[in-house]
Amino acid sequence: MKLSRRDALAVGIGGMALAVLAPAAYAAAEDAAIATFTGGAALGTGGLTLTLPEIAENGNTVPVSVDAPGAVAIMILAPGNPTPEVATFNFGPAAGSQKAGTRMRLAKTQDVIAIAKMSDGKFVKVTSTVKVTIGGCGG
């Protein structure tokens, strides 16, 4: 009946306390990143696909891909992370397609954002919720 740190981790609560940080600070960083990318331009919708799991199997490595035919650049933001900028992909005129994928770390459940800059200079935005769960009881 000895208690150990391993016992505490065994029920999957390790790191949970870290997930509760000041959201206001993140929002400012997110807004700044968007402003830098878009130069304050209006954000439309359509033509950009953001593919993410609904629930992350491992918050430390979440597969993400974006696809926006005709885009010149696509930015991915995770506003719930201490550093929201995940990646920005730039596509040159010779690019055969405007899609890209990578993996990112997500600190907690959040709405991941992708913004594409299209060749006509307009911007489109899409978001998708990824849950980062403690896990446990499916059955």
Added chain:
Amino acid sequence: MISRRDFLQATVATSAIWGASGIGNWARLAAQQALTQNTLLDFDSYGNVTLIHITDIHGQLVPTWFREPEINIGVGADAGLPPHVTGADFLKLFNLKPGSPEAYALTYEDFTALARTYGKMGGIDRMATVIKAIRAARPEALLLDGGDTWHGSYTVLKTAGQDMVNVMNALKPDAMTSHWEFTLGIDRVTEIVKALPFPFLGANIYDNEWDEPAYDPYKIFERGGVKIAVIGQAFPYLPIANPKWMFPKLSFGVREDRMAAMVAEVKGKGADLVVLLSHNGFDVDRKMAAQVPGIDVILTGHTHDALPEPIQVGKTMLIASGSNGKFVTRLDLDVQGKEIKGFRHRLIPIFADVITPDAEVSGLIATQRAPFEADLKEVIGHTGSLLYRRGNFNGTWDDLICTALIEDREADIALSPGFRWGPSVLPDQPITREDLFNATAMSYPNAYRSEMTGAALKAILEDVADNLFNPDPYYQQGGDMVRVGGMGYHIDISKPQGARLTNMMLLKTGEAIDPAKTYVVAGWASVNEGTEGPAIWDLVEGWVKRKGSVTIDPNTSVVVTGT
């Protein structure tokens, strides 16, 4: 006297529930007849395709008692829709008579009395009789297994699933998909799958290193002149709801885009009929049917729902065939010009005392059980109460387990996972070791003892509640709520995650749970590797043996609102 009105017969209708407005009347006449094998099997073959669906048998080779849920709440777009209808409402919706065999098979009311009247249900040898009868009438019928097959009993545990593999192979399924199978560990799954005489399908199972498909996504069958594509979909949340260290290189997920791509691919190959053999869970399937056009039939699984009539979503027909071997679904279709022109459907209840066991499969089952017969039969105690698990919140089986955990692990609070499997034990009966393993047998059984703050406890319960009550089915994992011993709470399921639980109270003192205070918590089935503690069945068996006789009082410590 044979009636043909006790199964559903219709041309494609547009009602939300096919036939509910008078076409179906699943059991009106059946209820007035003596229960015989002939009436249970009666079915005039129809059309050019026959599908036989079985799912979520959970290792139950022999007949069991299985009480259906009293509480099964739907949220968001699924609120109030079947399968989120129980008891008297269910009987009314499907026009079933209280006290009838169908009421016993499909609902919870008067379960004990009806169980004693109508007997156990299931048994793979009885299912074999039904399947063989269907094949005798329709040799080209497809038998499709929705998974959760190699799991859930003493003999599955002791043989690493070989007992179920041997018996199921005798039924000659045409394909299966999966969930708990992977908790045998990837090496064992690979070993079984290599020798499996039928495809093990999972369009949504990927290698997580290269993000490439890991299993065959579908198989196309040519039956009765019809090209039938069967696409498999494994449980999407295996690495989250079950221990991912047991299959570390696999990724799952709903993967709606992948499903759409597979539907397009099979249609490109000339499929006349697209069948999704799914372990998504019913609400996930309902959403997928709406989001991914082109699926003709979804054979649902995972959430253990048994529905006597198909549910229609757009042009897609959803079939729910129950669990634990209680039912076999027969679906006859008339497929013309790549469309379903009409169908006959019957959810065949497997009344174990009515359907003659198939001799060959009976013998095979006896062979699997023979080495363990003495262990299986050993009486470990006696119950004065009906022991059952199924339902969104606490059931008596888990109340018993939680009490044993609190007493044996000297804990303030106990947690037992919200599994949907686990047959029932009738009151005033002995509890055998087989009964105990039916409620606990799995591959990560360690009963941990840990310290948690009140805040951490709330975070865990909020997390699990959102897995069940998130209004978007794609974010649901299909388990029931974690069962809690030693602590009461109120839950408003309409609230978002973090705001559902209030009034958490330590039952032994009546004090409110203090977020800053530390509590001793015992539980089992942690998904984390290296969890220490005795196997839950050893702990519970020791506790029951010391008590001798067990009575579980009704649990009133969970108050549910927002439904």
